[in-house]
Amino acid sequence: xTPLLEVHDLHxxxxxxxxxxxxxxxxxxxxxxxxxxxxxGESGSGKSITLRALLGLLxxxxxxxxxxxxxxxxxxxxxxxxxxxxxxxxxxxxxFQDSLTALNxxxxxGDQIAEVPRRRLSMSKSAAHGRxxxxxxxxxxxxxxxxxxxYPHQLSGGMRQRVCIAIALSAEPRLILADEPTTALDVTxxxxxxxxxxxxxxxxxxxxxxxxxxxxVISQTCSRIYVMYxxxxxxxxxxxxxxxxxxxxxxFALLRAVPDPDLPVHRLLxxxxxxxDLTAVPAGCSFAPRCALAEPACREVDxxxxxxxxxxxxxSACIRLETASQWLDWTPVDLPDLxxxx
Amino acid sequence: xxxxxxxxxxTDTVAPTTRRRRKRNVLLIVGLTLFGLLVLVAILAPxxxxxxxxQQDLAHARLAPGSPGHLLGTDELGRDVFSRxxxxxxxxxxxxxLAVVSPxxxxxxxxxxxxxxxxxxxxxxxxxxxxxxxxPFFVLVIALVFALGAGTGSIYLAITMVGWVxxxxxxxxxxxxxxxxxYSLAARASGLPTWRILFRHLLPNVVLQAIVYSMSDIVLTxxxxxxxxxxxxxxxPPTPDWGSMIQDGQQFLLTQWYLATIPGxxxxxxxxxLALIADGLVERFDRT
Numbered sequence: 001x002t003p004l005l006e007v008h009d010l011h012x013x014x015x016x017x018x019x020x021x022x023x024x025x026x027x028x029x030x031x032x033x034x035x036x037x038x039x040x041g042e043s044g045s046g047k048s049i050t051l052r053a054l055l056g057l058l059x060x061x062x063x064x065x066x067x068x069x070x071x072x073x074x075x076x077x078x079x080x081x082x083x084x085x086x087x088x089x090x091x092x093x094x095x096f097q098d099s100l101t102a103l104n105x106x107x108x109x110g111d112q113i114a115e116v117p118r119r120r121l122s123m124s125k126s127a128a129h130g131r132x133x134x135x136x137x138x139x140x141x142x143x144x145x146x147x148x149x150x151y152p153h154q155l156s157g158g159m160r161q162r163v164c165i166a167i168a169l170s171a172e173p174r175l176i177l178a179d180e181p182t183t184a185l186d187v188t189x190x191x192x193x194x195x196x197x198x199x200x201x202x203x204x205x206x207x208x209x210x211x212x213x214x215x216x217v218i219s220q221t222c223s224r225i226y227v228m229y230x231x232x233x234x235x236x237x238x239x240x241x242x243x244x245x246x247x248x249x250x251x252f253a254l255l256r257a258v259p260d261p262d263l264p265v266h267r268l269l270x271x272x273x274x275x276x277d278l279t280a281v282p283a284g285c286s287f288a289p290r291c292a293l294a295e296p297a298c299r300e301v302d303x304x305x306x307x308x309x310x311x312x313x314x315x316s317a318c319i320r321l322e323t324a325s326q327w328l329d330w331t332p333v334d335l336p337d338l339x340x341x342x
Numbered sequence: 343x344x345x346x347x348x349x350x351x352x353t354d355t356v357a358p359t360t361r362r363r364r365k366r367n368v369l370l371i372v373g374l375t376l377f378g379l380l381v382l383v384a385i386l387a388p389x390x391x392x393x394x395x396x397q398q399d400l401a402h403a404r405l406a407p408g409s410p411g412h413l414l415g416t417d418e419l420g421r422d423v424f425s426r427x428x429x430x431x432x433x434x435x436x437x438x439x440l441a442v443v444s445p446x447x448x449x450x451x452x453x454x455x456x457x458x459x460x461x462x463x464x465x466x467x468x469x470x471x472x473x474x475x476x477x478p479f480f481v482l483v484i485a486l487v488f489a490l491g492a493g494t495g496s497i498y499l500a501i502t503m504v505g506w507v508x509x510x511x512x513x514x515x516x517x518x519x520x521x522x523x524x525y526s527l528a529a530r531a532s533g534l535p536t537w538r539i540l541f542r543h544l545l546p547n548v549v550l551q552a553i554v555y556s557m558s559d560i561v562l563t564x565x566x567x568x569x570x571x572x573x574x575x576x577x578x579p580p581t582p583d584w585g586s587m588i589q590d591g592q593q594f595l596l597t598q599w600y601l602a603t604i605p606g607x608x609x610x611x612x613x614x615x616l617a618l619i620a621d622g623l624v625e626r627f628d629r630t
Contacts, residue, residue, distance in 0.1 A: 055531050059522065060460060089533030102524035106546040115542075116532045164528070171532050 002073040004207045005031045005175055010067035012053050021279045023049045025231040036201050036208035038222030040215060044275055046231040047211045051177045055092060056085045093168035097180040099160035103152035109163045110148030116170045135166040139196050158189035175207040182217055194221050215258055227251045230275050230286040237314035247308050247316035247324045249291045370622025376615035384435050387428040417601055426582040427608060433583040437494055438564040441501040446556050449509025454540050457517025471507040483566055487575045501563055509552050516548035550627050557620035561613040584608055
């Protein structure tokens with residue numbers, strides 16, 4: 001079966017006054033129909049840029065400099081821009097982080113949902129209206145007929161994010177790109193919104209790419225995780241593989257940074273230092289300067305994503321990946337048992 | 343522990359503050375009423391006027407306000423000031439509003455295009471704007487009217503050619519902000535055609551500042567017409583307009599001060615009405 005979306009070695013560069021900011025440095029990922037994948041990483045790791053590159057919505061000076069995007073087995077990278085944009089926007093929709101800015105403040109939410117059915121799928125006005133109400137119902141908006149006429153500022157954050165999801169669905173995409181869709185919401189609403197997305201994925205065989213810096217959110221909904229650091233995927237694998245034994249010190253440290261309410265830990269575990277300056281990436285592994293386990297060799301070669309022995313779908317870009325089982329003994333604090341809670 | 347939950351209704355409800363604010367928008371109501379009255383007076387000028395505004399009567403020149411038959415007196419040629427004021431409203435409001443419409447439209451469209459597409463198009467448009475702005479407003483308008491010949495047609499054209507730059511700049515700046523808002527990205531992500539994104543999604547969000555500016559621009563335009571009239575480049579006589587009335591009355595400022603003051607007050611009231619509307623609009627629509 002050909003995957004719904006395949007990305008190979010994607011590079012994005014942003015021209016800055018002195019040189020180039022290499023925001024995405026060779027990201028590869030695959031999404032199947034009905035599959036949900038997660039991209040985690042800290043701010044500036046290139047998660048959102050990657051998503052925007054997929055839809056051809058990069059902020060102005062940024063450019064895809066290398067790599068290919070393969071949609072249903074068709075490489076769209078070489079196509080003329082107009083055609084490529086059409087293919088990408090036909091197949092994918094995006095849900096944004098802040099539902100208040102993602103909705104047009106001066107347009108009724110119903111009209112915003114009905115717009116794509118009406119304009120792009122050329123439905124009649126009443127059919128598009130019916131479609132919008134139906135979508136609002138599907139994403140769990142009570143009294144959709146009444147809410148149709150509301151303006152974004154009249155709805156709560158959770159309702160607004162549902163409207164955004166309804167808008168994303170209105171184009172009948174096969175893939176939804178969600179850029180931190182729950183960051184602006186409180187945890188109960190967050191769970192509801194994630195449940196809506198997950199229900200739609202099952203019901204419609206939608207592919208989902210969920211970007212977040214919240215590991216708990218990702219682990220609830222995604223079957224596969226890509227961990228990004230400084231514009232690269234440094235580890236990928238199933239949620240179970242990553243949580244049971246992270247094969248990259250960054251993932252390992254990230255998991256330890258999740259506070260465990262059951263442990264009497266008084267200090268949050270953090271990763272010291274700053275991500276590297278992407279205008280001048282140092283030689284060697286980009287995480288090495290912050291890595292507790294770095295050795296001299298780490299500062300010389302930047303390892304590619306390598307398959308972990310005996311775990312076919314698990315990849316790590318660390319030269320020390322085989323020693324992962326001992327990392328816990330080498331660093332003092334216990335890893336909270338995330339797996340049990342998911 | 344009791345949990346109060348009202349399913350559904352807790353999450354929406356129209357914010358009560360919006361409703362309250364709408365009721366209390368005194369500025370907008372007063373401004374609109376005042377401007378409405380002015381427009382009404384202009385429309386009803388033939389009905390309300392007591393005399394023909396261009397009918398001279400040298401025997402009864404420069405009568406004081408309150409003279410029998412002449413509510414606001416007569417000017418140096420014996421024309422009824424009250425009637426001229428009413429007919430002047432017709433000319434000035436029409437020219438003021440019309441001369442703002444085309445710069446508004448041209449400037450807004452070019453600003454949208456400039457801000458949205460960026461690149462060489464933006465550079466080109468903004469350099470033209472810079473060139474126009476480099477000249478003082480009045481100097482350029484006067485030069486253009488002079489070149490085109492006096493008359494309302496030339497005034498429209500000259501003010502359009504100079505006035506659009508302000509709208510272009512305002513709208514472009516707003517577009518630069520709005521196009522990085524996620525709703526613009528969302529509109530692009532759903533593959534809507536560019537013209538639709540521009541006019542349906544961006545325009546309603548960026549046009550407010552331009553509308554607010556246009557209110558004060560109408561006053562400026564009326565002032566420009568007044569100034570042009572003063573220089574003999576305005577509405578050709580004997581058509582009554584406030585500018586030429588002020589100019590004509592100016593020479594009698596020491597003896598018949600009201601000849602220049604009455605039309606001047608009309609300009610002030612128009613300006614006040616429009617300024618109130620502008621402030622009211624900001625209060626009404628600005629959600630920040």
